[in-house]
Amino acid sequence: SQTIHQWPATLVxxxxxxxxxxxxxxxxxxPNLYWYRQAAGRGLQLLFYSxxxxxISSEVPQNLSASRPQDRQFILSSKKxxxxxxxFYLCAWSRRPMxxxxxxGQGTRLxxx
Amino acid sequence: xxxxxxxxxLSVREGDSSVINCTYTDSSxxxxxxxxxxxxxxxxxxxxxxxxxxxxxxxRLTVLLNKKDKHLSLRIADTxxxxxxxxxxxxxxxxxxxxLIFGQGTELSVKP
Numbered sequence: 001s002q003t004i005h006q007w008p009a010t011l012v013x014x015x016x017x018x019x020x021x022x023x024x025x026x027x028x029x030x031p032n033l034y035w036y037r038q039a040a041g042r043g044l045q046l047l048f049y050s051x052x053x054x055x056i057s058s059e060v061p062q063n064l065s066a067s068r069p070q071d072r073q074f075i076l077s078s079k080k081x082x083x084x085x086x087x088f089y090l091c092a093w094s095r096r097p098m099x100x101x102x103x104x105g106q107g108t109r110l111x112x113x
Numbered sequence: 114x115x116x117x118x119x120x121x122x123l124s125v126r127e128g129d130s131s132v133i134n135c136t137y138t139d140s141s142x143x144x145x146x147x148x149x150x151x152x153x154x155x156x157x158x159x160x161x162x163x164x165x166x167x168x169x170x171x172x173r174l175t176v177l178l179n180k181k182d183k184h185l186s187l188r189i190a191d192t193x194x195x196x197x198x199x200x201x202x203x204x205x206x207x208x209x210x211x212x213l214i215f216g217q218g219t220e221l222s223v224k225p
Contacts, residue, residue, distance in 0.1 A: 006155075034211045042199065044156075044215040090155055094211035100144060102211035104156040 002027035006091050006105035013112055019064075019078040021108050023091030026072065031093040033074040034102065035066055038088040050074060051096070086112045119202050119216035126224050131189040133219045135202030140183060142204035146213065147176065147187045150199045159187070159200075161210075189221075197223045 003026045013019060025031050035047045046059045048066035056066050063082050067075045074091055091105040116138045125131045137145065143164050148156040162169045162176045162185075169176045175188040189196055199220050203213040 032209065032211050042218045044201070044213075046212060046214075049209075049212060092156075092211055094209070099208070100210040101146075101158055101161065102213065103158065104148075106155040107153075109153070 002093075002103065004091060004093055004103060004105040006089075006108055008108060009106065010109045011111070013081050013110065015083055015112055016080050019076070019081050019085070019110070021076040021089055021091075021110075023074040023076075023105055024072055025093045028072070028093070028095065030071060030096055032096055032099060033068060034092040034094075035074065035076050036090040036092065036104075038090060038107075040087070044090070048076070081112045083112050086110055117202055117204055117214050117216040119200075119219045121217060122220050122222070124222045124224065125192050127192060127194055129192055131187075131192045131196070131221055131223075133187045133189075133200050133202075133221065135185040135187075135216055137183050137185065137202070137204045137214075139204055139206070139214070140180070142206070143208045144205045144210060145176075145178065145185050146201075146203040146205070147174075148201040148203060148215075150201065150218070152198075156201065192221075192223050194223045194225060197221055 006023045034049045036044045038044045050068045064078050088107050090107045092102045094102045119135045146161040147159045150156050160171050173190045177186045199218040201218045202216040206212040
């Protein structure tokens with residue numbers, strides 16, 4: 001069976017510090033991968049998605065970047081965090097080519113102080 | 114642009130049926146989804162419906178799709194306290210199941 005892991009579960013970082021959140025998927029190959037952010041008001045917004053190693057598409061301009069160094073690894077990064085980067089970050093994957101359903105990780109709660 | 118709207122709160126009594134409603138704007142969406150989020154947790158895919166269907170039933174869950182009005186609903190029969198959570202409606206973008214526009218979520222509160 002397929003599983004998705006995100007870590008850390010919670011993170012408190014000072015403004016201006018760097019960020020690295022990691023997501024890995026097991027039990028499948030060549031998945032589509034996604035990063036979402038859920039702000040305090042509940043809505044989820046798609047930040048990045050990837051259809052393969054080194055292929056990243058950004059949905060919204062922001063202070064964050066994403067990378068996919070391996071087939072089942074997706075990393076969300078920032079060089080200098082802003083207060084507005086606080087939120088709940090969720091990684092998700094979907095199968096290819098039958099890209100019907102997306103499965104989410106348990107999320108990382110990031111608080112920038 | 115695409116937009117998905119839901120009411121923010123719903124309160125029901127245990128054993129009653131719950132109906133959560135959603136409207137969307139992108140008529141080209143191939144799939145429409147319902148996700149459940151418990152406090153502090155990720156999203157759990159409950160069910161989804163293909164845009165050429167009107168209804169889908171899965172145990173206690175019934176999804177109704179009115180394409181003309183761009184209205185989607187989720188009915189939970191015999192609602193239990195364990196069903197208390199936030200329910201998100203979402204539509205797919207570009208025919209990709211992982212590229213989703215989400216509603217704001219409906220917080221379902223089930224009272225004993």
